[in-house]
Amino acid sequence: MNTIAQVISPEDLLKHWQGHRNLTRRVIEAFPEKEFFEFSIGGMRSFSALTSELLAIGGPALKAIVERKERPYQESSENVESKSDYLKKWDEETDEINKYWSKLTIGDFSQTFNLFGQYNSPIVENILYFIDNEIHHRGQGYVYLRALGIEPPHFWER
Amino acid sequence: MNTIAQVISPEDLLKHWQGHRNLTRRVIEAFPEKEFFEFSIGGMRSFSALTSELLAIGGPALKAIVERKERPYQESSENVESKSDYLKKWDEETDEINKYWSKLTIGDFSQTFNLFGQYNSPIVENILYFIDNEIHHRGQGYVYLRALGIEPPHFWER
Numbered sequence A, B: 001m002n003t004i005a006q007v008i009s010p011e012d013l014l015k016h017w018q019g020h021r022n023l024t025r026r027v028i029e030a031f032p033e034k035e036f037f038e039f040s041i042g043g044m045r046s047f048s049a050l051t052s053e054l055l056a057i058g059g060p061a062l063k064a065i066v067e068r069k070e071r072p073y074q075e076s077s078e079n080v081e082s083k084s085d086y087l088k089k090w091d092e093e094t095d096e097i098n099k100y101w102s103k104l105t106i107g108d109f110s111q112t113f114n115l116f117g118q119y120n121s122p123i124v125e126n127i128l129y130f131i132d133n134e135i136h137h138r139g140q141g142y143v144y145l146r147a148l149g150i151e152p153p154h155f156w157e158r
Helices: A010-030 A033-038 A047-067 A083-101 A106-110 A123-147 B010-030 B033-038 B047-067 B083-101 B106-110 B123-147
Strands: A112-115 A119-122 B112-115 B119-122
Touching (some): A010 A083, A010 B123, A033 A083, A047 A083, A047 A112, A106 A123, A112 A123, A123 B123, B010 B083, B010 B123, B033 B083, B047 B083, B047 B112, B106 B123, B112 B123
């Protein structure tokens, strides 16, 4: 790994990610059941479809990184038919992420891995991408909620 | 500072942030002049108002961190009346961020600072917050653009 001094610890990066995931969970909760699946603006995906994307990344991607398996990206619609199914799956993935994070060594972060067989970059960049992508799509969810007249949770509460 | 091994270097974190700023710049560019100032959904701020927020954070916040000055948060509307004014200011802040980043020592990141006299946390957390906040608001801009029938730049292009 890079030997120059560095600025964030693995523990703090996990806490940062799970903090964001906790906020996203509250955004999912804030949607009415029907609108979670059906509401969209400008032809974009519903928040349930965006959540399916996030669920297909988080846990599965971290598992793939730890195992160095270039499994293709795949969204699952199995057993996720209601908002409560999504929340249950979300919580399961929270545990998966904690579990696989504990298997990452400090040396892993700077190693290159070809995630999903298509995103070849240092593992730390892959992980930052997961977080950024979640914030990006959740920002979209905030607009959906506002357009529905619903007050979203505060961005700074994690 | 924390002595445990850490996962991202200051240089890579700056590159990550400036990559995001470059994408946000292209989102500003994608807005038609009028809609940049007037378009909104669900009572949210226009993208120009969101950009004013981002401009009041980035460079000024990093300068405040380096100088350890608890100056209050303040948006400026001086000399920013058109989209091109905003882009010019954006580029000036890009240089400011590079300049003040070079003055950060590795020990600074874990030190606590009360940014704007109100956000008291380790400096690395403040910086991650700047990036996250920008991604969040830019995600909002993506929905505005889609609602206007405009294709936003690809999220993964920095």
